[in-house]
Amino acid sequence: MTLQVGELSTVVISSPRLAEEALKKNGVAFADRPEVLMSKVIFYNSADLGSSKAVVGRRCKDQESITRLAKETVSFAGVFNVGDIFPSLYLLDSVLGSKSKLVKIHKKIDNLLEDIVREHEEDRLNSTGKSSEEDILDLFLRFKDEGEFQFVITRDNIKANTFELFTAGTDTSATVIEWAMAELMKNPRVMEKAQSEVRQAFKGKENFTDSDIRKLNYLNMVIKESLRLHPLPLLGPRSCREKCTIDGYDIPEQSFAAEIVQVFVAGKSVE
Numbered sequence: 365m366t367l368q369v370g371e372l373s374t375v376v377i378s379s380p381r382l383a384e385e386a387l388k389k390n391g392v393a394f395a396d397r398p399e400v401l402m403s404k405v406i407f408y409n410s411a412d413l414g415s416s417k418a419v420v421g422r423r424c425k426d427q428e429s430i431t432r433l434a435k436e437t438v439s440f441a442g443v444f445n446v447g448d449i450f451p452s453l454y455l456l457d458s459v460l461g462s463k464s465k466l467v468k469i470h471k472k473i474d475n476l477l478e479d480i481v482r483e484h485e486e487d488r489l490n491s492t493g494k495s496s497e498e499d500i501l502d503l504f505l506r507f508k509d510e511g512e513f514q515f516v517i518t519r520d521n522i523k524a525n526t527f528e529l530f531t532a533g534t535d536t537s538a539t540v541i542e543w544a545m546a547e548l549m550k551n552p553r554v555m556e557k558a559q560s561e562v563r564q565a566f567k568g569k570e571n572f573t574d575s576d577i578r579k580l581n582y583l584n585m586v587i588k589e590s591l592r593l594h595p596l597p598l599l600g601p602r603s604c605r606e607k608c609t610i611d612g613y614d615i616p617e618q619s620f621a622a623e624i625v626q627v628f629v630a631g632k633s634v635e
Contacts, residue, residue, distance in 0.1 A: 370449030373616060385610050386602075393615075394602040401445040401457055405466040406437055406473065407528065408520035426476045433473050434530040440466060477523040481505075501526055536596065543594035544587060558583050 365376040377383050386394055397403070403410045445462050447454030457463045484501050498506075504525065508517040548555040561582045566572055578584075607617045 371451060372449055375610075375615060377610075382611055390608045390610065393604055393606050393608040396603040396605045398448075398601055398603040400448045401454075401463060402437070402440055402466060405463065406440075406470050407524040411518065411520045411524040426479065430473075430476055430527070430530055433469060433476070434527070436469060437473075437527075437531055438535070440469075473527055474523065477526060480526070481519065481522060500529065540587070540590060540594075544590040547590055547593065548586070554586065558586055 365378075367374045367376060377386060397410065399410050440462075443462060446456040446460065450456075480501065484505055488502065488505060501522070504517065504522040507513065508519075508522065548558065561580055565576060565580055569576075604615050604617055608615050
């Protein structure tokens with residue numbers, strides 16, 4: 365289904381088969397994310413990757429402030445910005461004040477993230493060898509220093525992705541857990557089987573690792589079924605970087621949100 369949203373052409377996908385064709389077979393064409401006002405201002409001109417270790421480890425003394433700013437940022441996700449769907453009128457965002465509000469929040473976020481990054485850099489200089497308590501920010505810094513990738517990891521990339529983990533990786537995980545527990549309460553037989561698997565796997569163990577968790581096959585199926593029944597409303601929109609064809613239909617280049625996959629509908633599809 366094609367919709368004209370403002371000045372932007374939008375394609376809505378509700379079929380697993382077409383979603384696979386768009387995201388897998390035409391993955392390169394749909395590799396970009398649309399640049400909306402919030403991602404440009406808050407996430408350092410869209411420098412995030414758009415993930416389970418701790419994000420910044422136990423050393424984060426500003427976690428409450430970051431969490432508060434993350435919640436404040438998420439509240440702007442549903443705010444209508446004229447320039448997002450009418451690119452030719454992007455100056456109105458400055459006139460209406462939405463951009464200036466985001467800039468103020470971004471300055472506060474940047475100051476906190478810069479302090480955190482510096483603390484981690486100092487700890488890395490003072491430590492010898494690879495730390496067993498390495499968190500995600502340490503990984504980012506190590507990848508940046510080693511330069512093993514074909515692309516350059518900048519300081520803004522690190523700060524953008526660190527903050528994204530606070531904004532995008534908290535409510536979604538909590539929501540999945542809540543729905544999974546609700547479904548288990550409705551299905552006592554399934555809950556009993558999942559409990560039995562966990563108790564058997566960790567019987568007599570005081571500690572466990574990620575490899576132990578991966579062996580919980582039934583619990584993994586419970587989580588996947590919960591995600592199928594109660595997914596996020598849609599996957600993140602993509603921007604078409606080159607003309608391509610999906611199911612015989614031509615998708616024009618530079619289409620904003622060239623495909624919005626309705627996960628809820630796709631999960632109920634008979635395909």
